[in-house]
Amino acid sequence: MADAAHTPNEADARAQFGAFAFSAENKKTADMYVGRYPAGRQQSAVMALLDLAQRQVGEETHTQGWLPVPVIEYVASYLGMPYMRAYEVATFYTMYNLAPVGRFHVQVCGTTPCMLRGSDDIMAACKNRGLVKGATTPDGMFTLNEVECMGNCASAPMVQINDDNYEDLDYDSMTAILQDLSDGKQPKVGTQLPGRHTVEPYGGATTLQAMVDKNHDYRGEY
């Protein structure tokens, strides 16, 4: 986390978010999450509620949202658990932002499969658009982070931007996605390869070919 953004001053965060409370709609959602657990186990809803709170902060600040200390404390008291326990959860998972992020939170996967498939190019595309690792662009649009495996190795390299994954990227498609986003357009989500839908074998099956059209019992051929 050496390149993680520095958490803002606690006093500033308290001044800005000290009065945080769930909106009426979010409160309903929060209670729905809490209601999924048996009485006495309400604390189990902490992850869902932290996410909800982060999204609400995002709406209020027109960004992807983050979790200032008073917001974490609000969630902890909402569930009747010690602040420290909620804080531990918030610091453990990388999906919770402990520092403000921009409108688009670009998380580039840099783990081995993506790296072998060219995540360095994706990074370069980001860099050339002025994104800096661990920082938000001055216009508040993009925050760039390198993350570990997101489980899209079959369509590597990939990035996660906000709640969407963009897969099978290269330098050009990544540049185009960032351009679309800053133009206010919604780029195509998922794989960027023409003709590919999800993670099916691109260009036809190379193994288990006898099973492409119908089921085939390979066991006799071992």
Added chain:
Amino acid sequence: MPKVTVDGLELEVPAGATVLQACEMAGKEIPRFCYHERLSIAGNCRMCLVEVAPGPPKPQASCALPATEGQIIKTDSPMVKKAREGVMEFLLINHPLDCPICDQGGECDLQDQSVAYGRGASRFEENKRAVTEKYMGPIVKTAMTRCIQCTRCVRFTEEVAGIEEVGAIGRGENMQITTYLEHAMQSELSGNVVDLCPVGALTSKPYAFEARPWELKKTPSIDVMDAVGTNIRLDSRGRAVLRALPRINDDVNEEWASDKTRHAVDGLTHRRLDKPYIRKDGKLVAASWAEAFEVIKANWSGDAAVIAGDQVDCETMFAARALAGASMLEGRQTGLAYDTSSLSAVNFNTTIAGVENADVILLVGSDLRREAPLVNTRIQNAIRKRGAKVFAIGPVTDLTYKVEWLGDDLSALAKAPKALADALNAAERPAIIVGGGALRYEGVHGAALAFASKYKLVRDGWNGFNVLHFAAARMGGLMLGYAHDGGIKALAAKSPKLAFFLAADEADYSLFAGSFKVYVGHHGDNGAHHADVILPGAAYSEKSGTYVNLEGRVQRGERAVFPPGDAREDWAIFRALSDVLGKRLPFDSLEALRVEMFNAVPALGVEGLADYGWSEPTLPSAVNGKIADYPIKDFYLTNAICRASETMQRCSAELVHGTQYLEAAE
């Protein structure tokens, strides 16, 4: 009772035992960092790996593996040796090589175990991880780069201290142990994490860079900061006690000690009375022992009043009683005047360990967390392990666990609210704990006894009637007759000509305006300010003494160091004074004194729980009014030793009064 084989030795272990415990029963040493007998099992250090068959063909963490029938456990196989070396090598990857400047050096689990089980050399050539230090309050010094993340401190604060302020933030290599937002730990037991830490990540701040463990003389002693009678070990070098550590005693303190017990010892070298003083023209003037004795002799008329302080040992009280006579003795300095005709009615009868078995507990005017932190943890255990319900009468205060507050009106004692009455009627082992805060009010003692008989708190094999004292000298004093009818006020009304004050600093000296006041004590505190003659005595670390804790447990501590300057052990002062007064006391040594004392009060001669029997005095039981507050306003400054201690002053300023201290940059 499963039978297991440990290194070829077959033995039977209790059901529910872990493999680690089975190995220990077989006499095998299993290295460990995260496992601790009194905390929950975490299983994250992996140091306790052993080979177990049947099971997967790989080393298993023995601390978290239940022992089952027919297991064959190997603790000395090549696989185990290799596994331990591997774990140790990984633990040392990020551990700094700063043992020469680390306070844990010499008593460090990591040091010892790396010598015993490590590889001897590291293959790690990359940079080590560094972690910023965390602020944990005035007691605990941190060097978090040394942390091996065993999480003992996290589990201790949650499970024993009852505060959830310490935790592990981040993950993987970036995991860090810290208090919430680096605030000071708000606990009376925070010092225990220093003992629990197997490495030098958490060390004692007041003791930083003071001494190495092998330089210290270790003396078993008894703590006098509260009435729990914590078994402690005083570590001294030369004439100074450098630290106090708890000794293990499952009946009393388990292996914990409160911060006051541990860290008030620096008060033993400040504000000491080291020579006799005589008040001349309103001013205290240093004098010789002979001069001081002559002045006392001039005011001696054959008997005297004796007011015993809160931290006095039984020997001192006995010597004073032998000289001054038994007619005007009092130990309850603050004016409590409860009936003492039956000692069992003012005793903690359930016993400290026994209260863990209670299923319904009623606290009456008792701020347990400040009055007896280690009894408080027992009640927390009762709740946590056995689902006990706790009710309380008194102003609402944070006791670290869930309490059903019944308000501060004492009438709840006379007529129990329905919730309490129902719980008590259904309880098998109900208990009441009456604190000193409630005994101030008239009728409470009687009402509590009536309550006890109404709800049958005393039944076969169970005595649920408890009074909670918070002065170490109290039960010993009561056994020696240090209780005057009507308390200190009635005693003062007799206007004694001469009054001895045995390190009594909480007494109201204005009551004794007409008496000649002799203060025999160790600190220049409230008592010394009012005295006409000061005779410098010994603090608890400087005399061998007998103490009786709040449950009536007779315990003896030994002398660790000598009193400073001209100060003497208190019993010797009375012995010397008796010569001058022409009433020679019949003992020339502590042993002889003890023989006399045991003859007078045989129960003091037997270490362990004194048997007071159970008898209920008939007392007026009409109560009204409210419990206004608790007697202990500032946990860290309750006696002369604490008030002289810089550490306790700082704790008080920071943790009670909220003063902010800026850490000096290093």
